[in-house]
Amino acid sequence: MSAANELTAAQRDDLRTVAAMIIPASDEYQVPGADDPAIQADMLATLGRDTLLVAQALDHLARLAGKPLAELDAARRDEIAKEFRATGGVAAATLVRVVLQCYYRDDRVLRSLGLELRAPFPKGHVLPEGDWSLLDPVRARGGRMRIP
Amino acid sequence: MNKHDPVDVLIIGAGASGAAVAWSLAETKMHILCLDQGGWMKPSEYPSTGRDWEAKFYGEWSTSPNIRARPEDYPINDDNSPIKVVNFNGVGGSTVMYTAHWPRLHPSDFRVKTLDGVADDWPIDYETLVPFFEENDRMMGVSGLSGDPLSPLTHPPMPPQPLGLSGPLIGKAMNKLGWHWWPSDTTVATMDYEGRARCINLGHCTPACAQGAKASTDITYWPQAIRAGVELKTHCRVREILTNEHGMASGVVYYDQDGVEQFQPAEVVIIACNGVGTPRLLLNSVSGRFPNGLANSSGLVGKNLMFHPYAQIYGFVKEPTDSNRAPPTCLWSKEFYDTDLSRGFVRGYGIQFGRGAGPVFEAVASEQKGILPWGADHHRVFRRLNGHRLAVSAICEDLPEEHNRVTLDPVLKDSHGIPAPKIDYTISENSRKMMEHGLARGREILEAAGATDICINSPIPWGGWHLLGTARMGTDPARSVVNEWGRSHDVKNLFIVDGSVFVTSGGVNPTSTIQAIALYIADQMKQRLANLFD
Numbered sequence: 001m002s003a004a005n006e007l008t009a010a011q012r013d014d015l016r017t018v019a020a021m022i023i024p025a026s027d028e029y030q031v032p033g034a035d036d037p038a039i040q041a042d043m044l045a046t047l048g049r050d051t052l053l054v055a056q057a058l059d060h061l062a063r064l065a066g067k068p069l070a071e072l073d074a075a076r077r078d079e080i081a082k083e084f085r086a087t088g089g090v091a092a093a094t095l096v097r098v099v100l101q102c103y104y105r106d107d108r109v110l111r112s113l114g115l116e117l118r119a120p121f122p123k124g125h126v127l128p129e130g131d132w133s134l135l136d137p138v139r140a141r142g143g144r145m146r147i148p
Numbered sequence: 149m150n151k152h153d154p155v156d157v158l159i160i161g162a163g164a165s166g167a168a169v170a171w172s173l174a175e176t177k178m179h180i181l182c183l184d185q186g187g188w189m190k191p192s193e194y195p196s197t198g199r200d201w202e203a204k205f206y207g208e209w210s211t212s213p214n215i216r217a218r219p220e221d222y223p224i225n226d227d228n229s230p231i232k233v234v235n236f237n238g239v240g241g242s243t244v245m246y247t248a249h250w251p252r253l254h255p256s257d258f259r260v261k262t263l264d265g266v267a268d269d270w271p272i273d274y275e276t277l278v279p280f281f282e283e284n285d286r287m288m289g290v291s292g293l294s295g296d297p298l299s300p301l302t303h304p305p306m307p308p309q310p311l312g313l314s315g316p317l318i319g320k321a322m323n324k325l326g327w328h329w330w331p332s333d334t335t336v337a338t339m340d341y342e343g344r345a346r347c348i349n350l351g352h353c354t355p356a357c358a359q360g361a362k363a364s365t366d367i368t369y370w371p372q373a374i375r376a377g378v379e380l381k382t383h384c385r386v387r388e389i390l391t392n393e394h395g396m397a398s399g400v401v402y403y404d405q406d407g408v409e410q411f412q413p414a415e416v417v418i419i420a421c422n423g424v425g426t427p428r429l430l431l432n433s434v435s436g437r438f439p440n441g442l443a444n445s446s447g448l449v450g451k452n453l454m455f456h457p458y459a460q461i462y463g464f465v466k467e468p469t470d471s472n473r474a475p476p477t478c479l480w481s482k483e484f485y486d487t488d489l490s491r492g493f494v495r496g497y498g499i500q501f502g503r504g505a506g507p508v509f510e511a512v513a514s515e516q517k518g519i520l521p522w523g524a525d526h527h528r529v530f531r532r533l534n535g536h537r538l539a540v541s542a543i544c545e546d547l548p549e550e551h552n553r554v555t556l557d558p559v560l561k562d563s564h565g566i567p568a569p570k571i572d573y574t575i576s577e578n579s580r581k582m583m584e585h586g587l588a589r590g591r592e593i594l595e596a597a598g599a600t601d602i603c604i605n606s607p608i609p610w611g612g613w614h615l616l617g618t619a620r621m622g623t624d625p626a627r628s629v630v631n632e633w634g635r636s637h638d639v640k641n642l643f644i645v646d647g648s649v650f651v652t653s654g655g656v657n658p659t660s661t662i663q664a665i666a667l668y669i670a671d672q673m674k675q676r677l678a679n680l681f682d
Contacts, residue, residue, distance in 0.1 A: 022515075022522045029527045046200070049207055081522060093516065100511040101203040113507065113534065120196040121358040124348025125473035130311025134319035138328060143297045146486040148259035148273075 006051065007044065010068065011058040016040055017069040018061060019099045021081050031112045034103045042102045050094050057095035060088050149401070151411045155181040155379075158400060158414035160386050160429065162186075163241015164659050165646040165666035166420030167365035167373065168284065172670035174376035176677065181412065182378060183402055185385040186220035186238030189366055194358040196350040202472075202508035209355040211245055212610055213237065220383070222562035222569075224424065226612070229573035231455045233424055233612040239382060240366035242422065243335075243659065246613065248353050248362045249477045249500055250290055250333040251656035252281055252300050252664070256486060260547075260652050264487050264494050267547050270651045271623050271632035272668070274300065280667040284660065285333075287372075288363040289341045292333030298482035299330065306338045309347070309478050314469040314503040314538060318479055321596035327483040332500065333660075335363035336475050342368075351472040351506060362475075384410075387566050388433040389417055389442055389642070396681070397442075397642045403564045416673075416680070418643045420666070423453060423615030426648040427554040428569040430619065443619070443636040443644075448629055450555055452548035452617040454653040457575050458608040459583035461590035462502065462539035463599025464532065471535040472506030484542075484589060485655055493581040495545040497655040499590070502539030510534045517603045533601065540593050541608070542586025544579050545655040548617050575607065583607065614658050619648035633676075634669035640681040645669050 007015065020035035032039065047054060064080050064087075065072060072080065085092055103109055107117050156178035159166050163184075170182050195201040195209050206215075211234035213221040220237040236245040255274035260267045285304065292304035308331040311319065315331075322329040336353065337344045347361035360367055374380060383405035390411070392398040399413035419426050427450035433442040441449050481499040488496070505513065514520035514533050521529060557570035575583075583606050594602055622628025625637035630649055636642040645666040647658055654661070673680060 023526050024524055026524070026527045029531075031527065046203070085522075096515055097206060097512045100515060101200075101206070101508045104507040104511050105199055105203070110507075113531070115507065117199075119198050119201060120350040120472070121194070122197075122348075124350050124359070127310040127312040127349050127470065127474050130313075130316045131319075132311065134311075134316055134323060135330070137323045137326075138297070138330065139295075141297075141326070141328070143328065145254055145298055145300065145482075146256040146263070148256050148263055 007055055007058065010062070011055060012044065014058050014061055014069045015043065015054070018081065018095070021077060022096060022099050023103055029112050031109050032106070034099050036106070039102050039106050042106070043098055046102065047098065050098055053091045053094040054098055057088055057091035060084065060091060149409045149411050152413065154399070154413035154415065155179045156414070157181070157416045157418060158183070158412060159418045159420055160400065161241065161420035161422070161425065161646070162239045162365070162370065162380060163420060163422065164243050164365055165662050166241070166418070167369035168287070168663045168666040169418055169420060169645045169670045170378045171287070171369045171373040171376070172667050173673065174373050174378050176674060177377065180378045182380045183384040183386055183400070183412070184239055184380065184382050187382040188239050189244055189356065191356070191358045191360060194356040196358045201351070202506050205355055205509070211236070211354065219563065222566070223560055224568060225557045225560050225570040229571045229612070230575060230609065231457060231573060231607050231612045232610045233571060233615065234610055235422060235424070235615070239370060239380065240364040242613070243364040244356050244366065245354055246659060247476050248335040249657045250292070250335050250660050251480060251498060252302070253654040253656060253658070253661045254300060254485065257652060257654035260495065266494050267652050268622065268627070271621055277661070277664045277668055280664040280671070281660065283667055284663045288335045288368050288663070289337050289344060290333050290335055291338040293331045296330040298328050298485065302333055304333055306341060309334060309336060309338055309475055312470040312474045312478065312503060313467070314474070314501070315478050317465060317467060317469065317538060317597050318501045318593070321593050322481065324596045325592060327481060329479050329481045332477055332480040334475065334477070337361045337363070347475065349474050352476045354476065385564055385566070386429060387564065389429065391435055391437060391442070391639065395437055395639060397639050407564065416641045416643065418645055420646045423618045423647045424554050424569050424571070426644060426646055427618040428556065431556050432567060438638070443629055443638045443642060445638050446626055446629060448550070448620060448627070450618050451550040451553045452620055453552040453554055453571070453573060454546035454548055454614070454617040454650065455573065455612045456546050456614045456653055457544045457579050457583055458611040459542040459544060459586040459590070459606040460539060460608050461587050461594060461602060461604050462537055463594040463602040464536040465538055465597055465599050466536070468535050469538055470503040472504065474503050476502055478503060484585070491585050493578045493585065495547065495578070495582070495655065497542040497544040497582055497586050499586070500541050500543060502537070502541065504535065504537045507534050510537065519601050519603065538594065538597055538599055540590035542583060542590065543655055543657065544582045544586060546579060546653045547576065548620070548652060549576060554618050614647065614653065616647040616650040616653050616658060619644050620651050621649040622651065633672035643669060643673070
């Protein structure tokens with residue numbers, strides 16, 4: 001069983017491997033994979049209250065794989081990954097969520113998606129007014145509430 | 149135990165209803181004290197101020213008190229319910245963490261027994277509440293478009309939110325189907341209003357608004373109530389209400405910020421702790437005279453819990469949607485609100501439309517649904533999904549059933565050792581049929597909008613926002629907990645002003661109606677001050 005407040009070296013290795021399986025790097029979109037060192041560092045630095053569940057998920061993954069994930073061939077890794085996601089429950093979902101939430105706040109990834117590299121506050125966003133004439137048919141139909 | 153000087157009125161809970169009743173009663177110049185288990189919020193710490201704003205929704209800013217687990221929160225055993233309780237504890241209560249969607253119950257909602265032969269009629273009607281709805285809309289600051297043919301007439305003091313990118317897509321789909329839709333009233337300020345800055349579209353409003361554009365009672369009612377002399381003590385968790393030899397409430401025992409037990413005497417006690425917290429407090433207030441909990445001679449305290457099961461369906465269109473760049477809801481539909489027995493169920497549901505989601509939420513939700521793959525194709529699929537979501541949610545009227553209830557958990561306790569609430573709840577057959585109908589209509593809407601990859605959340609598991617019915621109002625003491633103006637049948641200086649007093653739930657978000665009722669009860673108290681306990 002892993003310590004509650006940190007991942008072991010073996011768990012960190014498996015986390016890096018499984019993260020790359022979830023989101024590999026892409027030349028086409030010019031984005032790193034989720035195994036990128038900066039993204040991995042973000043995950044480890046911000047695990048916080050998720051540490052225990054992520055450690056449980058990685059322990060589960062290790063049991064399924066029987067050896068470090070990186071040492072398996074690609075086909076076997078894919079089989080293990082499917083089984084892990086199907087049987088891992090809340091812990092597996094938490095691990096995947098941690099990978100995704102750190103990946104989709106990385107500057108390079110957001111830039112690739114055309115998103116601004118900032119918190120929503122204080123700049124906010126501009127919203128188009130939209131076409132209010134779309135309400136004309138609703139007004140024309142009318143109707144009334146049921147009145148007791 | 150420390151004993152304090154008595155106050156005239158003690159309010160427990162500083163959320164939606166507690167704030168409204170405090171503000172309204174302030175003009176009496178009575179000594180009014182409110183105790184809240186949480187503290188004042190710090191907008192500079194709200195999620196939208198940081199780059200990790202979405203990640204916080206899964207932890208310290210989760211809507212679930214069990215996940216959030218702040219010191220102010222109390223645990224809730226909702227294992228035996230398909231719908232989990234969500235709330236927020238602190239000054240402002242759950243108005244700090246709500247979507248600001250602002251419909252009112254309809255006039256027909258107060259007469260369901262008469263109209264449809266189910267549940268019970270309310271002892272009050274819509275018309276009675278109209279002046280309080282209007283007063284509340286001014287105080288909270290409502291934006292919207294007057295003239296919706298299928299909703300109660302409102303007079304929002306601010307114009308509606310822009311339709312944005314998502315609104316026209318939904319509007320065109322609804323027009324194609326010939327179904328009703330309308331810009332929703334919201335408590336999002338669309339212009340500078342009473343010291344609040346206008347909405348700048350920070351994104352999803354639920355986890356608190358750093359701009360202060362979304363109305364929460366910590367920035368609407370409370371500043372005015374405090375200026376008018378109301379005292380608010382924070383980080384004070386009430387354990388129980390005590391009674392005297394005459395069967396009247398004598399005050400409350402609470403734990404202060406340092407965990408020290410205190411006794412606060414009061415002439416009048418008002419409970420404003422929501423449909424779970426209120427029955428929990430009453431059931432924890434046992435004595436020789438009230439062995440089954442306070443105000444519980446009917447045996448109905450905690451029973452008839454109503455949630456509003458949400459049947460949500462969503463999909464992805466080719467056009468860009470508002471994603472996280474707008475308040476989450478902007479439109480509603482009342483097309484299926486009223487009873488039509490040919491649909492196979494009684495009563496109905498409102499529809500609220502969702503504008504979209506942020507990238508992290510989209511990635512997490514879509515991966516869980518199995519539509520966002522692992523591996524090389526992840527990037528292509530994500531770019532097709534992200535920023536293209538439209539959602540349709542049927543908010544189904546939940547009829548009262550006594551087996552849906554709040555009791556005290558025999559084991560689980562909060563950080564002060566106070567027994568925690570336990571929820572037992574099942575979705576009725578009528579509600580299930582209603583949800584299926586809502587999903588089918590939602591699919592038609594999404595298909596009319598050209599959406600694909602359609603997914604369902606039914607019920608939305610963490611969708612227990614609306615906590616209603618557990619201390620219902622009525623004229624018959626055998627069939628209700630409080631009378632038609634909020635006073636306990638059993639304890640004549642004890643009042644309840646939150647969603648617990650709802651007789652039925654309607655098919656819309658209840659906060660507007662909860663606050664209108666709180667203002668109405670305060671008004672009744674003011675009119676009866678000379679003989680309040682008769």
